Amino acid sequence: MKVLIVGQGGREHALAWKIAQSARVTKVYCAPGNAGTAIDAENVDIGVSDTDRLVKFAQSESIDLTVVGPEVPLVNGLVDAFRKARLRVFGPDKTAAQLEGSKVFAKKIMKLANVPTAESHDFSDAEEAIRYVEERNEQPLVIKADGLAAGKGVAVCDTRDEALAAIRTAMVDRAFGTAGSTIVIEEKLVGQEVSILALVDGRTIVPLETSQDHKAAWDGDKGPNTGGMGAYSPAPFATPELMDEVISKILIPTVHTLRKQNIEFRGVLYAGLMLTSQGPKVLEFNVRFGDPEAQPVLMRLKSDLFDVLYAAADGKLHEMPDLEWDPRPTVCVVMASDGYPGKYEKGHAIRGLDAAAQLSDTKVFHAGTAKSGDDVVTDGGRVLGVTAIGDDLSVAKRKAYEAVKCIRWDGAWCRKDISDKARQA
Structure with a gap:
């Protein structure tokens, strides 16, 4: 079997490394890859946004499974193009990928699904957003760019002045481009953060082992938000009881609500959670393996990752045995x-x-x-x-x-x- 990994980050290197260990896999390509994937796979000089060339490469090389790593090509519809060409691909289509591509869309789905999350309001006018913050009692707020901003479009603000500055950065200065033309303002949640990732094939949900990311740049969770400065697995906060609650109150309702909207989710459903005093609440949804969470989680996976992703792409996760994990952290x-x-x-x-x-x-x-x-x-x-x-x-x-x-x-x-x-x- 031949596999194509789309992407060039640490997540994609981890995917290539793990998939190459499968006895069924004869060749792993990575487009465009990096210096590390060049060791564990074969790099192909095609960018993640070059949809036509990626499709043609998969056709010409008879690729059996394509795994899309980063969020941008998912949100832009790469999976749709592969499915139209009748190529097997793991990842959500453009509509389902809005769970990550639009904070407003994600909040809408969570509300319909009755998924616990922070109280929020969205704004497309900077003056309205500023007035909203100025007129309410001062409290910690989180300002989020609606669109993709490489993990940097979220500002956690403890004061009114910080919130107003974050609004102006996103909506007036356009620091995140069009991603910040609409913003979500929500209450700041307090607690421990945990990342819960699950493989989904439209109906069946298979949770992966838990992990905890470190978003802030500096020790002690100080400094600006980043794409992630490290992670570990498992996260001790994610007890079996908590996992049962996350599956029943967050993952299942989200997938079910998407289906009711005629949206079939196939891929990785990533729930970034805050463990508050009222229970777990969703900070954000992502629609792909986390980076850097994929690295420690996949190092612990003993099952054949290729087999599992192949089955998920075909809607056959229910036929797979339970995943096996190395108990070591x-x-x-x-x-x-x-x-x-x-x-x-x-x-x-x-x-x-x-x-x-x-x-x-x-x-x-x-x-x-x-x-x-x-x-x-x-x-x-x-x-x-x-x-x-x-x-x-x-x-x-x-x-x-x-x-x-x-x-x-x-x-x-x-x-x-x-x-x-x-x-x-």
Whole structure:
């Protein structure tokens, strides 16, 4: 079987690495890929938004399964084009992908499904949004750009002035382009964050093991939001009782409500949750594997990922045996470029990758990397996802940071506290 992975980040490297382990898979391509996927798969120089060339490549190479990694091609309808060409593809179509592509759409579905989430209002006029904040009692608010903003379109605001500044950034300064032309203003939820991912084939829902992302740039959850500075799995807050509640009150109602709207969801349904004193509430929905959550979760997966995704694409998840998991925990530490999540330079040579690769129970997943001659160089804000597995969380964390210490480039940095939140459980 031949597989095509669409994307070029750490998530896609993890998918390529895991799928290549399948006994049924003979070839894995990654379009466009990065310096890491070039080792575990074969890169194809086609961008994620080049729909016609991706379809033609899948046809010419007789690809048996295409897995779409990032959200942008999903929201833009890549899956629709593949299905129209009668190509097997894993991922939601353009309509279903609105769950991530539009915060307003997601809130509408949650309301119809009676899914617990923060109270919110949406605005397409900046003055109305500003007036709404100015006229209400001061309280912590979250300002979200409606569209895709690479994980940076959310501002958590503790004061009125911060909320007003966030509105102007999105709607007046257009920092996120058209994604911020409409915004959602919602109450700030307080608690621990947990990521729950499930494979969905339209009817059957198969939850994956839990994880916890670290969105803030700096230690102690300080600083600006990023695409994710690290993650670990499992998340101790996600007890079996909580998982039952999430499945019955969030995942099943969401998928059922979409079906009632004539929207069949096939792909990964990712619920970003806040565990509040009133129970779990949805912060956001994503429609693909998380990045960096995919790295620690897939490292723990013992089942054949190809078999599962192939079945999901065909609507046959109900025929699959239960997923098998390594009980040992995993930790993924993201190494980033100086300046991220703001402006950063590319092209710095990365040293120490070979030394890190020699460490046991560790895998360095490439995110923003490229080849330049014989060198692997930085090519993004989040550059590497250094991931390790250990007998307990402290061992996994130690192994991950040992590998981090092997790797250097000008301006490299990372958070030092990935997985420490687990101690609060």
